[in-house]
Amino acid sequence: MRENINLKVNIGGLELKNPVIAASGCFGFGREYSRFFDIKRLGGIAVRGLTLQPQKGNPPPRIAETPSGILNSVGLQNPGVHTFIEKEIPFLRKIDTTIIANVSGNTIEEYESMAEILSNADVDAIELNLSCPNVQEGCLRFGSSAQKVESVVSRVKNYAKKPLLVKLTPNVTDITEIAKAAEEAGADSVSLINTILGMAINAKTRRPILGSITGGLSGPAVKPIALRMVYEVSRAVKIPVIGMGGICNATDAIEFLLAGASAVMIGTAGFANPMVWVETIEGIEDYMAENSINSVTELIGGLIV
Amino acid sequence: MNTRYRILKAEYLNVDTFLLTVQSELISKKARPGQIVTIKCGDEGGVILRRPISICSVDREKGTFDIAIQIRGKGTKILSKFKAGDMIDIMGPLGQGFSLYPKHKKIIAIGGGIGIFPLLQLLKDHPAENKKAILGFRNKSCVILEEEFRQACNELFISTDDGSYGDKGFVTDTLKKVMDKEPADMLFFCGPLPMMKLGVEIAKEYNTPCEVSMEQRMGCGIGACLVCVCKTKKEDDWEYTQVCKMGPVFSGDKIIID
Ligand SMILES: Cc1cc2nc3c(=O)[nH]c(=O)nc-3n(C[C@H](O)[C@H](O)[C@H](O)COP(=O)(O)OP(=O)(O)OC[C@H]3O[C@@H](n4cnc5c(N)ncnc54)[C@H](O)[C@@H]3O)c2cc1C
Numbered sequence: 116m117r118e119n120i121n122l123k124v125n126i127g128g129l130e131l132k133n134p135v136i137a138a139s140g141c142f143g144f145g146r147e148y149s150r151f152f153d154i155k156r157l158g159g160i161a162v163r164g165l166t167l168q169p170q171k172g173n174p175p176p177r178i179a180e181t182p183s184g185i186l187n188s189v190g191l192q193n194p195g196v197h198t199f200i201e202k203e204i205p206f207l208r209k210i211d212t213t214i215i216a217n218v219s220g221n222t223i224e225e226y227e228s229m230a231e232i233l234s235n236a237d238v239d240a241i242e243l244n245l246s247c248p249n250v251q252e253g254c255l256r257f258g259s260s261a262q263k264v265e266s267v268v269s270r271v272k273n274y275a276k277k278p279l280l281v282k283l284t285p286n287v288t289d290i291t292e293i294a295k296a297a298e299e300a301g302a303d304s305v306s307l308i309n310t311i312l313g314m315a316i317n318a319k320t321r322r323p324i325l326g327s328i329t330g331g332l333s334g335p336a337v338k339p340i341a342l343r344m345v346y347e348v349s350r351a352v353k354i355p356v357i358g359m360g361g362i363c364n365a366t367d368a369i370e371f372l373l374a375g376a377s378a379v380m381i382g383t384a385g386f387a388n389p390m391v392w393v394e395t396i397e398g399i400e401d402y403m404a405e406n407s408i409n410s411v412t413e414l415i416g417g418l419i420v
Numbered sequence: 421m422n423t424r425y426r427i428l429k430a431e432y433l434n435v436d437t438f439l440l441t442v443q444s445e446l447i448s449k450k451a452r453p454g455q456i457v458t459i460k461c462g463d464e465g466g467v468i469l470r471r472p473i474s475i476c477s478v479d480r481e482k483g484t485f486d487i488a489i490q491i492r493g494k495g496t497k498i499l500s501k502f503k504a505g506d507m508i509d510i511m512g513p514l515g516q517g518f519s520l521y522p523k524h525k526k527i528i529a530i531g532g533g534i535g536i537f538p539l540l541q542l543l544k545d546h547p548a549e550n551k552k553a554i555l556g557f558r559n560k561s562c563v564i565l566e567e568e569f570r571q572a573c574n575e576l577f578i579s580t581d582d583g584s585y586g587d588k589g590f591v592t593d594t595l596k597k598v599m600d601k602e603p604a605d606m607l608f609f610c611g612p613l614p615m616m617k618l619g620v621e622i623a624k625e626y627n628t629p630c631e632v633s634m635e636q637r638m639g640c641g642i643g644a645c646l647v648c649v650c651k652t653k654k655e656d657d658w659e660y661t662q663v664c665k666m667g668p669v670f671s672g673d674k675i676i677i678d
């Protein structure tokens with residue numbers, strides 16, 4: 116790291132050494148990518164989406180490539196929160212980075228239990244996924260109405276003894292309403308965007324490509340939508356915003372910071388380039404040096420309009 | 421981490437399939453038969469994902485390896501434009517390859533279409549005394565790498581769907597005939613799903629162990645994203661397992677092909 120360059124950010128009580136986080140679902144529990152780079156360089160890791168009980172996930176195919184994007188329908192395959200704590204935290208904790216547990220539930224009670232269990236576990240923050248489009252029951256329903264978001268978040272807040280991030284779905288009419296509801300209910304920050312509901316069809320076979328017919332779009336294709344939503348939300352709420360959706364390099368990340376994000380998450384881009392997180396951190400440093408910026412916080416919301 | 425390697429040779433094997441010889445000490449030394457690499461196509465036309473391709477053969481002395489690619493869609497079309505001298509972005513070797521147990525003395529490798537590629541290095545490396553290969557193609561013009569396979573095994577059987585070359589019919593029919601004459605003690609399958617499903621059943625019929633190499637659409641290619649799964653047995657139950665990390669080669673006892 117360069118001298119005189121301060122990459123630290125504070126996301127609603129969560130200290131990050133730099134603003135680049137691995138997005139949930141794209142980075143597993145860190146083991147695989149640790150073979151490619153020193154993952155302690157990350158500002159944080161949002162782990163694969165967890166549920167109270169183990170989840171088998173959706174039938175394959177679970178991915179379809181669309182122009183500059185991918186649709187996925189993993190359906191929250193995970194070993195359950197207890198196995199995560201027992202088997203994965205010991206590995207993750209050896210790495211000097213921030214661990215964010217991403218959780219999904221079918222009922223408010225499940226969200227509450229997971230918040231309680233994880234508050235007693237060695238993670239740094241909890242990210243509520245109220246927005247996963249890949250499961251029949253649960254999160255999408257919670258995330259798509261301001262009133263439901265308010266009730267889930269306020270109840271979970273009673274159990275969460277760690278910074279609480281609320282992840283927002285873009286599949287709504289007005290995302291600022293949802294963000295405001297999360298803020299009022301006590302969210303420490305909001306992260307957005309999750310994937311955009313979409314579909315891919317094979318005309319030759321006349322069948323959908325994904326095993327579960329529809330899936331969530333991510334990657335460069337969603338970036339303009341994500342940027343717009345981060346911009347709108349960061350002006351509507353006072354809590355910090357974590358921006359994501361299609362970030363592939365430092366320039367993309369800086370655009371999100373300028374739009375109002377206090378940190379960014381990167382997911383899909385890592386599939387093509389496992390070095391994307393490190394390259395983004397280094398690129399932000401270069402940009403700061405070139406523009407004589409000392410603290411990355413000076414970039415946040417720095418859009419000139 | 422360096423993933424950029426030089427292409428030494430690029431040539432067509434038939435109208436839609438080409439072979440690339442790539443210089444890489446790392447991949448050629450580490451690669452085991454059945455393992456894969458993932459190749460970046462470039463961002464042209466919004467193609468963002470790497471394409472999974474089997475390692476077809478390696479030259480450990482020269483530090484090179486070969487991959488054979490059939491043009492299917494956008495990504496493989498872009499790859500077909502690479503020429504000798506170009507740099508290409510390849511990650512690998514990835515995944516689990518075929519088992520090379522010395523206890524297996526008579527093996528048969530059965531492949532169909534693009535599924536034949538990983539079997540070439542398998543036949544070269546396997547310590548068995550008696551190695552046979554049964555390869556299936558759509559028709560005569562699709563038959564490729566025949567000489568390479570002939571040299572890598574003791575006996576080669578070729579069949580085509582329309583009978584325009586070799587036997588007419590499916591590789592699984594040939595397999596039964598070969599097994600009836602001289603049973604093998606290990607079978608390896610790679611090809612279309614229906615062929616492998618049938619193959620696993622035949623292996624069971626003949627009470628012979630087998631391994632299959634699965635295909636699935638991939639994202640990260642290293643086990644992190646869980647998009648590339650297939651069904652495998654787990655105690656009394658089943659689970660979805662990553663083809664890229666725990667496969668592509670699975671034991672016939674473990675895999676569930678619906
Ligand atoms: C383990 C494994 C080994 C393989 N080995 C070889 C090989 O040695 N030689 C060879 O020619 N091909 C091989 N394939 C198939 C090859 O990956 C696909 O043909 C290729 O990805 C198609 O890309 P495309 O852009 O041309 O097609 P498109 O249809 O445009 O691709 C769209 C998306 O679907 C994926 N996709 C399409 N078909 C397949 C498929 N059959 N399997 C997996 N993903 C697919 C692509 O990767 C891409 O993400 C292998 C596949 C797997 C999973």
Ligand SMILES: Cc1cc2nc3c(=O)[nH]c(=O)nc-3n(C[C@H](O)[C@H](O)[C@H](O)COP(=O)(O)O)c2cc1C
Pocket residue numbers: 138139140141163164165187189191217244247282308309310332333334335337359360361362380381382383384639645647
């Ligand atoms: C394969 C895959 C799995 C995902 N799983 C989760 C998940 O479990 N929980 C979650 O909150 N978001 C999940 N996401 C969404 C990402 O975290 C992120 O919000 C989205 O992909 C946009 O960022 P990107 O374009 O950088 O990938 C997943 C995305 C992908 C591609």
Ligand code: FES
Pocket residue numbers: 637638639640641642643644645646647648649662663664665
């Ligand atoms: S492609 Fe990501 S787990 Fe296999």
